Amino acid sequence: MTDFSDKVVYQIYPKSFRDTNGDGFGDIPGIIEKLDYLQELGVDYLWLTPFFPSPQRDNGYDVSDYRSVNPLFGTMEDLEALIRESRARSMELMLDMVFNHTSTEHEWFQRALAGEEKYQHYYIFREGAPDRAPTNWQSKFGGSAWEYVPGLKKWYLRLFDVTQADLNWDNPEVREELKEILRFWKDKGIRGFRFDVINLVSKPAQMEDDFEGDGRRFYSDGPHIHEYLKELVRDARIGDCVTVGEMSSTSLSHCIRYSSPKEKELSMCFNFHHLKVDYKDGDKWALMAPDYRKLKELFVKWQTGMQEGSGWNALFWCNHDQPRIVSRMGDEGIYWKESAKMLAGMIHLMRGTPYIYQGEEIGMQNAHYPSIDQYRDVESLNYYEILLENGKTKEEALATLAARSRDNSRTPMQWNKGAFGGFSEAEPWLPMAAGFREAITVEAQQKDGNSILAFYKKLITMRKQYPVIAKGTIAFLETENDMTLAYERTLEDQKLIVLCNLDGKEQKIKISPEWSSCPVILQNGRRTEADCPSCKDTDFGTFLTDTGRTLTSEEKTCTMKPYEFVVLGNRTLKQL
Ligand code: TEU
Numbered sequence: 001m002t003d004f005s006d007k008v009v010y011q012i013y014p015k016s017f018r019d020t021n022g023d024g025f026g027d028i029p030g031i032i033e034k035l036d037y038l039q040e041l042g043v044d045y046l047w048l049t050p051f052f053p054s055p056q057r058d059n060g061y062d063v064s065d066y067r068s069v070n071p072l073f074g075t076m077e078d079l080e081a082l083i084r085e086s087r088a089r090s091m092e093l094m095l096d097m098v099f100n101h102t103s104t105e106h107e108w109f110q111r112a113l114a115g116e117e118k119y120q121h122y123y124i125f126r127e128g129a130p131d132r133a134p135t136n137w138q139s140k141f142g143g144s145a146w147e148y149v150p151g152l153k154k155w156y157l158r159l160f161d162v163t164q165a166d167l168n169w170d171n172p173e174v175r176e177e178l179k180e181i182l183r184f185w186k187d188k189g190i191r192g193f194r195f196d197v198i199n200l201v202s203k204p205a206q207m208e209d210d211f212e213g214d215g216r217r218f219y220s221d222g223p224h225i226h227e228y229l230k231e232l233v234r235d236a237r238i239g240d241c242v243t244v245g246e247m248s249s250t251s252l253s254h255c256i257r258y259s260s261p262k263e264k265e266l267s268m269c270f271n272f273h274h275l276k277v278d279y280k281d282g283d284k285w286a287l288m289a290p291d292y293r294k295l296k297e298l299f300v301k302w303q304t305g306m307q308e309g310s311g312w313n314a315l316f317w318c319n320h321d322q323p324r325i326v327s328r329m330g331d332e333g334i335y336w337k338e339s340a341k342m343l344a345g346m347i348h349l350m351r352g353t354p355y356i357y358q359g360e361e362i363g364m365q366n367a368h369y370p371s372i373d374q375y376r377d378v379e380s381l382n383y384y385e386i387l388l389e390n391g392k393t394k395e396e397a398l399a400t401l402a403a404r405s406r407d408n409s410r411t412p413m414q415w416n417k418g419a420f421g422g423f424s425e426a427e428p429w430l431p432m433a434a435g436f437r438e439a440i441t442v443e444a445q446q447k448d449g450n451s452i453l454a455f456y457k458k459l460i461t462m463r464k465q466y467p468v469i470a471k472g473t474i475a476f477l478e479t480e481n482d483m484t485l486a487y488e489r490t491l492e493d494q495k496l497i498v499l500c501n502l503d504g505k506e507q508k509i510k511i512s513p514e515w516s517s518c519p520v521i522l523q524n525g526r527r528t529e530a531d532c533p534s535c536k537d538t539d540f541g542t543f544l545t546d547t548g549r550t551l552t553s554e555e556k557t558c559t560m561k562p563y564e565f566v567v568l569g570n571r572t573l574k575q576l
């Protein structure tokens, strides 16, 4: 097992990263062009979302050939150059393996449709009357999870789009095919794999209607999932690679098993519970302000729970499916910078491996599209119709998409202030975010030592510099307030404390005198004594003002500014 605890992963959505041939789609040569930027940022792994041949119904998560490169993005030679050039800069690639389903244009599915029984067993086909789906399960993208094929008089399962047919993992031949794909990429020099919705692959042999939900309770963390994962990792010989599983509607106990080293399954897991605290009644399409108490509880549960079980978390706020975090839980206005930095620091210093999604490091914001014509995402377009059918007005449906659409994160990367942000010379496939402006570009932030970008660099440097961040234990501190979060990291005699104010208002926070005269390691803004009058004659003011006074009495209460973020280190750390 490779030690990946001090590594940082950067996620690239190739379609929106950098277009070098002026067709409006990002491409692999565009990634190569930006490798110096990524090296300078300090990241170790580059997770590329799927670039394989695909009809692009779900932007590449509908794969029609797992062993080639979609000409839209370049050639196999381009990819090999990317592997080489990344490695020359001490970075490795992490490929996105979509093994729950294939595109219906994949050869296997086409042969199944043509009547070849062997390939029908690659998928989940069920006999049945054309007017009655085998179960009442719902697709994650809306509508029934089953599709009828009149020619075969059979239904096939598709948990996502109609063109994404679920594979039958109970068929050993399917599992062998998938192992071979992994070996193919490992032989090409790939040392990292992200597995798309991997905890959904093991379906129950008997499928029944779900009268409580959409069917997910039957197939999430399904009956043979651990057995299949162990087998895949062992036989594909990827135990020495960094692997992350995307776990949909999962549980802590399963994630411990997926990621604890002794189980020999995966290096770590993504879970999404903390990104559902603004779903009203668990419904992504029902808007609600974030429930910060719940958010805190979830961090405490997953951080301490995974620690106790020797599991390992992937730490993230953003990806290509999630709205931008600064728009969601921070502030797009006057505290844009502070809130983006606070949110970053809050998770980067936790126990686990941080993931940065392209554009997050410059505080990119939601798309704020005024019209439905600007959306491209299949899920967004489906749900727009569903919302209208359910009686919402167009304005309400658009407001919901504005907050929840996956296109929020897929807008072109903002490199510079050029017409299309330096992403392309041509009209991009998806419009720029409406709030695109010079301050939110890489070029502007590279010139500013106080930028969000500079802050991300610091966080990455700190992880490499202070082993307590990569390897220390974590314990949360009681802050008596839903809007503040505080935790301590400890490794032998190294200790640091992280204090976050998640609110756009001032909040009080308690701190113990133990932190007397400890240096400020990092903060997201400059602070003077005047900022915190209540600390004025306490020594807590010391940390924040760095004036060198010491703390004397018992617990102190301090006022934290809106979205303030402070990290204190003990003396041992100071000497590092
Ligand atoms: O996503 C899995 C998934 O279920 C969600 O992220 C989903 O997109 C969202 O919750 C629906 O509200 C993965 C990929 O990350 C996503 O891009 C793909 O569309 C999906 O699998 C299917 O491959």
Ligand code: CA
Binding pocket: 019, 020, 021, 022, 023, 024, 025, 026, 027, 072
């Ligand atoms: Ca291109």
